Structures are given as structure tokens and as C-alpha cells.
Amino acid sequence: MTQSVSTVPLIELGRRAKVAGHVLAATPGAAKDSALNLAADLFEERTGALLGANEIDMARAESAGLTPAQLDRLRLTEGRVRAMAGGMRDVAVIPDVVGEVVEGYVRPNGLRVERVRVPLGVVGVIYENRPNVTADAAGLCLKSGNATMLRGSSSAIDSNRAIVSCLREALSKVGLPADAVTLVENTTHEDAIAFMQLDQVIDCLVPRGGHSLVTSVREHATVPCVIDGDGNCHIYVDATADLDMALAIVVNAKTQRPGVCNAAETLLVHREVAEAFLSLARSALEGVELLGDERARDLMPGIGAATDEDFATEFLDMKLAVAVVDDLDAAMGHIARYSSGHSEAIVTGDLVNAERFCREVDSAAVLVNASTRFVDGAELGLGAEIGISTQKLHARGPMGLRALTSVKYVVRGDGHVRT
Amino acid sequence: MTQSVSTVPLIELGRRAKVAGHVLAATPGAAKDSALNLAADLFEERTGALLGANEIDMARAESAGLTPAQLDRLRLTEGRVRAMAGGMRDVAVIPDVVGEVVEGYVRPNGLRVERVRVPLGVVGVIYENRPNVTADAAGLCLKSGNATMLRGSSSAIDSNRAIVSCLREALSKVGLPADAVTLVENTTHEDAIAFMQLDQVIDCLVPRGGHSLVTSVREHATVPCVIDGDGNCHIYVDATADLDMALAIVVNAKTQRPGVCNAAETLLVHREVAEAFLSLARSALEGVELLGDERARDLMPGIGAATDEDFATEFLDMKLAVAVVDDLDAAMGHIARYSSGHSEAIVTGDLVNAERFCREVDSAAVLVNASTRFVDGAELGLGAEIGISTQKLHARGPMGLRALTSVKYVVRGDGHVRT
Secondary structure, three states: OOOOOOOOOHHHHHHHHHHHHHHHHOOOHHHHHHHHHHHHHHHHHOHHHHHHHHHHHHHHHHHOOOOHHHHHHHOOOHHHHHHHHHHHHHHHHOOOOOOOEEEEEEOOOOOEEEEEEEEOOEEEEEEOOOOHHHHHHHHHHHHOOOEEEEEOOHHHHHHHHHHHHHHHHHHHHOOOOHHHEEEOOOOOHHHHHHHHOOOOOOOEEEEEOOHHHHHHHHHHOOOOEOOOOOOOEEEEEOOOOOHHHHHHHHHHHHHOOOOOOOOEEEEEEEHHHHHHHHHHHHHHOOOOEEEEOHHHHHHOOOOEEOOHHHHOOOOOOOEEEEEEEOOHHHHHHHHHHHOOOOEEEEEOOOHHHHHHHHHHOOOOEEEEEEOHHHOOOOOOOOOOOOEEEOOOOOOOEEEOHHHHEEEEEEEEEEEEOOO | OOOOOOOOOHHHHHHHHHHHHHHHHOOOHHHHHHHHHHHHHHHHHOHHHHHHHHHHHHHHHHHOOOOHHHHHHHOOOHHHHHHHHHHHHHHHHOOOOOOOEEEEEEOOOOOEEEEEEEEOOEEEEEEOOOOHHHHHHHHHHHHOOOEEEEEOOHHHHHHHHHHHHHHHHHHHHOOOOHHHEEEOOOOOHHHHHHHHOOOOOOOEEEEEOOHHHHHHHHHHOOOOEOOEOOOOEEEEEOOOOOHHHHHHHHHHHHHOOOOOOOOEEEEEEEHHHHHHHHHHHHHHOOOOEEEEOHHHHHHOOOOEEOOHHHHOOOOOOOEEEEEEEOOHHHHHHHHHHHOOOOEEEEEOOOHHHHHHHHHHOOOOEEEEEEOHHHOOOOOOOOOOOOEEEOOOOOOOEEEOHHHHEEEEEEEEEEEEOOO
């Protein structure tokens, strides 16, 4: 049932996934949910086996000299296995999006037109050494009616095999094709490129990982992609901002979890409130390295100078670039120049400025008087998240199950012909 | 106001288009509609100049030995100029889609979330020698708040210059940036590739043209694309079909306009009605070359044999491949194997088969008891069409103004921070 697939060529794995995807597309929600719940049970029942497989990966990774951060991402613990299982059950209870009628109307000639939500087919996921991505991504793809081809890193191969084995067994037990979840075990760089170019098979490729993975996908992929890009997020404190509110938002956005994409990286302050606000901010942000433009340095003597490159950098760290600006236009100009198009917030009491900021800032999410940290699938109520898109086509911002679907026209007539 | 741009480097043209796109994104609908109507007026007022420019292109094309079909596509006439003007006015009266609130809700913590429709930014259009595409594409992009970079073929350069000059003048006259419509005058193959890779500028590239253009875009483009692919469309006549209805639909789908992508290319007939139906069809399809599989040839002696390649071909001609199938599953199997994912129709009286066909056939459009010729933006009520997508990401099927937009999250709080 859960055979090894390592000797099967990629294209053959792909063909099997394609067939499995067709079956899943026509599978009612209840069967998909049963498979998700059963996989959760298997993760918990086999915690020992999962941790054992992970130990092999960890030992190999330690002797290969991975960094402590990399080792941490690779590590499975009982708690992390429980979280993986919980994640599957959480996805199972989200309402099914497949079959949703997005739009429906009757044409003047009586033709009945519907646009119906359908799965994409086969979703490829390419990621790094976090084994929990294996379960999370497969769960979201299964829920949205897609077959998944999972291409993790070689460092996590034993963990991934053990996780995928549970998933495939769960699928088989509820009568669904095990090939709906396929682990790609060939993990050289050339194999990764072949995977990114599997045009006949992969309907959508989702990279989950850091900057170098995304860059490689941008360079090599020929299949359609949805890219979870960088988050160089800005907060602009306007002249009319409630400074206490602004302070709470800046501290939250910078320090609550600095290593994630929706953390703030640059603070822009209107010159009229710069002196008052930066003096508050400097003490509230103790432990954060501040880098300022000339005017910010004048108001916070002793901090480092922010270079052009600093303003363009997603620090993912306790580090914040600061600039003083003349007005809203200067703030939006700065954002247009340096932002990666993820999330930007304004703190203001001025209605016109709030509306202009929302309309004119060209990012996946714009926020008024709220922390950028809310730009996240769970916080925005999507139920689950496969990533946060900074591209404009197909999906933008936090991507839930609907980002893993397409829409099909269904047209019904009574012998209609065109004249 | 409408200066020559031929000596300006591509990247500089792109930068100007980007700036113009930002202006358009915040421009109310009335100003965009004024520009569209004014451009229509200018096309009509300057019909003589447009035809004169076109004559230069035509003379060059004739001496270069273009085919009669190519020359016809290149030719402007008074009627075609009037149609271009009419097209602009038709687009002007469609309601604006920019600013549409696609979804809106309040989170349990009081955060107000909206998803708002926004322009893409800069849309690149690469096309062949039909000068009317210049006006049509620019009109749709302008209406949807996007700047356009138009890269037509060198054969149409004088016509395109004259058309773009009217468009830019109309923009300037209503106070919008002329650079919102930019003609890329460098038309070598290398320039085309540079255009397809203008990542810093082009938010979406739309190829409008034949198979070789699309293939080149698939191979070279690094910017995001929406591709108007081939239409190898099928009609399946089920055992329970009303044969008169089926005949009318097949004749309409094959012969009403055989050179377009939503024309039928393959007829599949259930074996139980094959004898009766194919005898009717053979006489009704006089003038259409029929190519059959073995069973179809048995019932229509004397017709040619359909090869595998025939079944995979979009003839765009008075030519139809025919196969007799055992049942719905065999019909859907044939479609899954050969279809380009554009449009497929079933003619049936059977509810279960109709529903299975709609659910299981994986194409942009599926039709029940209606001609594939209806799969078209105007026929499906989109108001305007930039193409018909056969891809699954972003837009699928006929693409109207919404296909030229993205969606942005707008999140409003009262000092919300994440805990």
C-alpha cells in the first residue's frame, strides 16, 4: 500500500499523481475529511516511528554541520507531531470550497452560465528541511481536491518518508488513491530543476522556503507558480497619529515575532511628530537595533546609519530601519521604492490620509491603525494558509484553500446554437 | 504630447509606463471613460491618416510577400476603423471593476477586512500584425486602470504608431499621462525576448496571436503571463441525445466560423446512435472534410483515416475528426487525452451523464446541449474580452476586465496589535 517510490522516474510519479488528482477532483468532501482525520490518528499512533525516522535525519544533519537554526527546523518532537495531527483535523473541519458556485446567471437567450470552483489538479510543493511542511501542505492540497507532489530537502528525507507513509495509508484506507500524496525522493539540484519544469504534470508549484529557494524557482520554473515572497513591511506614523497607539503597533509589529514575513522592517515617521515619537520608540524598542536616515539619527543620536540597502532589506531580526518623512506622499514614495509588496500599515487619525494610503499603496495588504502581524491566513479568517503571495496574478496576500483552486465555466442550454 | 519614442530604451519606456500605471490606478472611472470616448472620436476624425499609415504597412507587406490571410489581418478599412472606435465606446460604458469590494467581513477582534479589486499595474501585450488589437487591448487595459505596453509586429508599425498617437493624445487631453499607452517600437526577435523578461516593469503579459507566438512566450517569458491557448474542442453526442439538436449543434460548432478557437475539432458519438447520427451528420456537414477512426469509417465509407495527430490538432478549418465511443467514460477518456482544455460539449438527455460530464471534464468551459461557439466573452456576458485562457491560474476561460485586475487586502483597526 505504501511502497517505496524512490526508483520510479519523476515523470511516472507525475503521471500517477495526475490520475489520482482526477479521482480527488470528483471526491466528495466527507471522504477527503476522513482521510485527513485518519492521517492525524496515524501520526499520533506512530509518533515513535516518526521520531525514530527524524533521529536518523538529525544525526546525519549534525554530522553534516547544519546550523542550530536549521537543526531546529528539522527536529520533530512529540509536541510537533501532535501539532501536525491537530493541523490535519483543523483542515478537515473547514467547509469544502470545491464545487462552490462563484457566480451564476442566465443570458438573454436562455443559456444558463455558472462559474464553479474546481481543484487545480496536481500541486507541486518544493520546500526546505521542515518536515511538518510535508503534512501541512499535503493536508491543504487534499482538502482542496488536489494531488500533491512533495519535494522536500534531502536532509529531511527519512522524516518525510515516514510522514508520507501515514498519509498514503490513510488515503488507501478510505478508498482514495495513495498517489494523491507523492514524495519526490530524488533530491539533487538537477532533480529540483526537473521538478520545477514538469509542465505535463504540475498545475501549480508552491515554493515554501527562504529567499534562495524562491530565487531558484523564479529562475528555473516553467510550471505556473504561486510565490510566497519577501516581506519588507513598513509602518508609517502620520502627523495625526495617536502616539500611544502608534507605539503599541510598532512594538508589536517589530518584536512580537521578528523572524516572520509580516514583521515590520522599516518605520517612517512624519516630521511633525518625529521628535516626540522617536523618543518614545527608542526606549520602547530596547533590544532592537535601530538604523536611521540623517533626520532620524539627529533625533536619536548614537544609532547607526541606514543605507539604501538597509531600507531594501527584510531583516527578519531585531533590527529596524527608521526614516523621518515630510508628509504622506514622501512616506508612500519611500514605500513604493523599497517595499516588497507584502504589507504596509499607516497609523493616523486623518480620514483622507487613511483612504489615500489604502488606495495608493500597492501591496498585498494595507492596514490602518493595526499591526502588520495580522497579515496571516489564520488572523484574517482563512482557516488555513499555504503561504502569503506577493505576486499579483491568481492569489495575493494570505492564501487559503481557494488559492489552490481554479474556476470552470459550466454552460447549460436546450439546443442553443450561435447565430 | 505624442512624441516619437523609438530611440528611448525599453527599460525607460517601462519606467514611464509604471509611473503612468500608478496614476491610472487612482483615476476615477469617468476620466478613463472620457479618454476612451475621445480616442474613439480621434480614430474617426483621423480615418484618413490611419488608412494612410496602414497603406505604408500594406505596401511593405506586399513586397515582403506576406500571405493573403496575413495581408487581410494587417489591412485597415473605413469599416474597421469605425469598429475600433465602436469598441472603445463599448468598453467605456461597461461599469468600472476597479474598487469593487470582492469580500468584506469583521473578525472576532473587531478588525475590519476587505478584499478590494485593484489594477495589475502595467500590462504587456505582445501580438501579431492585426492593428485593431492595438486599440482593443489598450482600451481594455485603460478601462481596468492599467498602463499598457504594446508590442505589435514590425509589419504593422506605421498603423500602430498612428493608432497609439490617437490614444496618447486622448489621454493627455483629459489630463491623464500619455505614457499609460506605450508602443514598443523595437521589433526584432531579441527585443521581443527582452520585452518578455521585463520583470521590473510588466505585471502581466498577454500574448495575442497564434501557436508560435504562444510557444515563444512559454519558452522565454519570465514575467507573469496569462495565455490564450489552443482550442481543440470536442462535442460528444450521447446515446440519449436528441439527434436533431445534436446535428444543429455540431454543424454550428464546426461550420459557423471554423477559424476560431471555440470551433469544434472532434466529434465523438456513442456507438448506439452512431449509425443514425453519422449518416445525418455526413450530409449536413457537406463541405467539411471528415477524418474518422475505424468505427467511424465503417459507418461513413470513403472518408479519410484520423491519426492520433489529427485527434490532437486544432484544425481551424473545415475539417472534423470523428470517433465512435462505447460510452461516456470512453468519451471523457478521449477528451482527457487529446483536449487542449478549452471547451467541450455534451449533447444528451441523460441527467446523470450531463452532470458527470460537467464535473469530470477538466476544461475551461463545459457545455450541455449548447454549441462550443458560445465560449466567448461577449456571448457569456463579460462585456469585453482580452482573450480566452486555457491555463488554470488567475483566469480560466473568457477573460474580461476582471482578468486584468488583482485584489488587495484592506484591513482597518483601532490600534489592534497581535497577542
